Amino acid sequence: MKRSQLIGLLISIAILVGMHFVPITPLLTFEGRNTLGILAVVLVLLITEPWPMGVTCILSIALLVIFKSVPNIPTALTGYTNPIVFFVLASFGISTAITKVPLSRRLLKFLMMKYGKNIEKMLFAFMLCSAVISSVISNVASTAVFIPIIINFLKIYEDKKDRLKTGKAFMIGLPVASMIGGMATPAGSSLNLMTIGVLEELTNTTITFVQWMFCGIPIVIIILPLAWQIIVRVYRPVEINSRQIHNYVNQIIVPSKMDGKEKYVLTLFISMFILWILGSWFPALNITLVTIVAFTLLFIPNYSILSWEEYLNSVSWPAFFLVASVISIGSALVTNGVSDWLVAVAFPSTLNLPVFGITFIVGIMVFLMLIPVPVAPALIPILGAPLVGLATNTGVSPVLTVMTLGLCVANCFLFPIDTVPVLTYMTGYYKINEMPKSTAIIQVLIAIVVAFWLPIALRILGFL
Incomplete structure (x- = not known):
């Protein structure tokens, strides 16, 4: 086992133990806290790869039940029937x-x-x-x-x-x-x-x-x-x-x-x-x-x-297991109120900006979130409810903030960690630190273009 893989396992065990010392609050429930911990464990295991991706994804289903984030196996397998x-x-x-x-x-x-x-x-x-x-x-x-x-x-x-x-x-x-x-x-x-x-x-x-x-x-x-x-x-x-x-x-x-x-x-x-x-x-x-x-x-x-x-x-079976398992975890996050907790502790209650500014800030927030959570499918259920809440408080349509999320999160290429860039990274033509030299600029440009065009498009379509 490589050193990075061993470190990943030890960090994962530490998270599963340490999450029980995180205090429960009215917003962060027992189930929500454990679901958030399991998500962190899955991300660590996906990045350090002590097991193949598919094995980690299947393990996440068991963890949801073992740590009582969901009541039973059928609920934990919700993503696999999506x-x-x-x-x-x-x-x-x-x-x-x-x-x-x-x-x-x-x-x-x-x-x-x-x-x-x-x-x-x-x-x-x-x-x-x-x-x-x-x-x-x-x-x-x-x-x-x-x-x-x-x-x-x-x-x-x-x-x-x-x-x-x-x-x-x-x-x-x-x-x-x-x-x-x-x-x-x-x-x-x-x-x-x-x-x-x-x-x-x-x-x-x-x-x-x-x-x-x-x-x-x-x-x-x-x-x-x-x-x-x-x-x-x-x-x-x-x-x-x-x-x-x-x-x-x-x-x-x-x-x-x-x-x-x-x-x-x-x-x-x-x-x-x-x-x-x-x-x-x-x-x-x-x-x-x-x-x-x-x-x-x-x-x-x-x-x-x-x-x-x-x-x-x-079939890319790792991609299949990743999407299904992330949907299951995301469903548990929403059901257990983690999104509401995230709104309270991490998101501004409102943004006193024009529509262009709101869209640009949301786009940049999504790209910044992709750094600690580099698995794009995980961010959509995590940020969906907070962005709906932000839109409501700001006085704009939630279609604007959620569509910004969807368009930006698909471009998870700051580092070659997502499934798509990993495919070319494995060819050995570039190093991890060489990709952001171009992709960071591209992500900022995407946020600007989305901020410029999306409000216009949604206004034409009648959503704004």
Whole structure:
């Protein structure tokens, strides 16, 4: 066992023992105190990794019952029956189908031919392609698809130092673009669906698919090129001969015509997207329901796009357990009144600022909270109720504060701790302390753009 893993275990044990010495108050109940302690333990274990992520997540279910944060196992497993979990499972199958047929390569080659005149524009092509794909499928899956493509592309560099320097820009730009693209639609990230669910639970207000797109897409359009420019200027990828880039693009094999399976996947995907949009007016067309039906149509006998074994291998099971367990813990936090306690001790009761200022401060608060709580799904249930309370006290719609939470929390890339940046960090092209040189600036810009556009969008939609 590594030293960091042993330290993580010892800290976790200390938290479980020490939380019993934290005094109970009218706001911080026995159950709430223990739930908060269990959340801290889970975060420590996830960061130090003495066990695999999935094992830690399963352990959290047992801890909720052992320390009486919830009354029984069925209550502790609430997250595992949440529709969001099944959306995540189905989305992995759909994303695998898109990458199995030439669709993703076709899009990538088109963008490279259009933008790939030099290395900086080549980086933009990768980022744009990743953002577009992650706007409708899991950003984890989108990032995973492009990692081997980028590694293969970097072989163009004969000099190892040039390859590492350029690879740093690409491997940081890829997860940043995927997470930015995930803001565009509710289907872009499970965090978006969690945000919508928390808003409905706390305020009975529903954000439709089209309404979210109206808020999210302009932000993505503004932020993505800004993020690209920042990454290029901070990491300075080494320029390479345009002919070498052209030769690489020509090596990407894409059939001139779509075959039956590619047409089928494209038709299925377009139909699913249309139904998602129609769900804004017809509630029966629930995002998860439509996704599950589309998923099953990938396995039609005698014309299946995926085999069951391929699907099982495509699923990021750590992501599945993480989302489900965090939803369970988050539900316990809300039920046990931890959100109300957090409002009283950590949040301002009101903000005497214009709407732009309120939105910007909330965005910055979310990014600052991601430093001690770097697991993005955990912040949505933790901060949901406090932000609703802040909105009520400030005299603005809670849709403004909760949507700001949802849009900002999805960009958990200050350090490579979240699942998406971890994928590229593991390639070894950059160190932990190198990522914030660009991503801290990008997060501030996201808070500014969200603060500028979101109030305008919500006012047009009638929420403000």
